[in-house]
Amino acid sequence: IGLFFCKYGSLKLSRNQFGTVPLYYIHIPNIFFSFSTSLSSLVQKKNVQQYLDLNIERISSYCTFRADTSRTYNDSTFYKHIKTILPGHILHVTPEATTLQPYLFFDTEQWSNLKDTSDYSNQLLKALKASVEKAARHGNIASHLSGGMDSSSISALTKLIFPEKPLHTLYADTDTDLNRESAYAKLVAENIASIHHEVKPATNDFEVLSNITAEYGYPECSGSSPALHTKLMSFASAKGCTVLLNGFDGDTIIGAGYEYLIDLVNKKDWITLKEILLKRSKEV
Secondary structure, three states, X not given: OEEEEOOOOOEEEEOOOOOOOOOEEEEEOOOEEEEEOOHHHHOOOOOOHHHOOEOHHHHHHHHOOXXXXXXXXXXXXXXXXXXXXXXXXXXXXXXXXXXXXXXXXXXXXXXXXXXXXXXXXXXXXXXXXXXXXXXXXXXXEEEEOOOOHHHHHHHHHHHHHOOOOOEEEEEEOOOOOOOOOHHHHHHHHHHHOOEEEEXXXXXXXXXXXXXXXXXXXXXXXXXXXXXXXXXXXXXXXXXXXXXXXXXXXXXXXXXXXXXXXXXXXXXXXXXHHHHHHHHHHOOO
């Protein structure tokens, strides 16, 4: 986080590219400006408390299944007048207004020479290897292994890059109809010779969610239980691991396959779409 005082009564605030530390602010034109890395701390300030109208639209989106995780990324919070500075952005503040602008840009020119599927695959592998190496180079390593392609790739690459390091793979044994993949996880663990564990998730979801909300100032937005994540982290820590990898971002970057359904709709291929939906409906 950076803070820069400028001429003529203005200032700039920046948030780091990965948003490790949150940064909230409230600006009431020509009256006051206040900011904090803690939302709960910000709302306790006396001059802020009269501007704590709830952002009903944002809350409604959060409470709607799959709505919040697929909405456009913006700077809104659960409070109408309180905003958050986005990662990789700078907020320019004057008495009259605020302006949010990115200071980092995604450069695609470096891949302009790629021509076919093989080129893209090799480049993806190179980038993924570099990311895993950077994340796991220090300390003892654990990896959340669900048995799917994303986490299996991360776990396998970790063992490939650091063959001398013991690798703990953790499978969250939720024992539900939609998530019985222990056989896949065991197969991956056997092939990469990891120290494999099946971890039963905790059941204190409301307690964990309350602690997360108090810590970060907002509820966690996730498709799975927060108690599951914290149990895996505490389990890895108890095994002496200081790094816990996962494959959560794979669906976000490469896609989860739902794009294919949209493509079928656009092509009006109703026969194939019906076949796929019938198969999917049997798994739900």
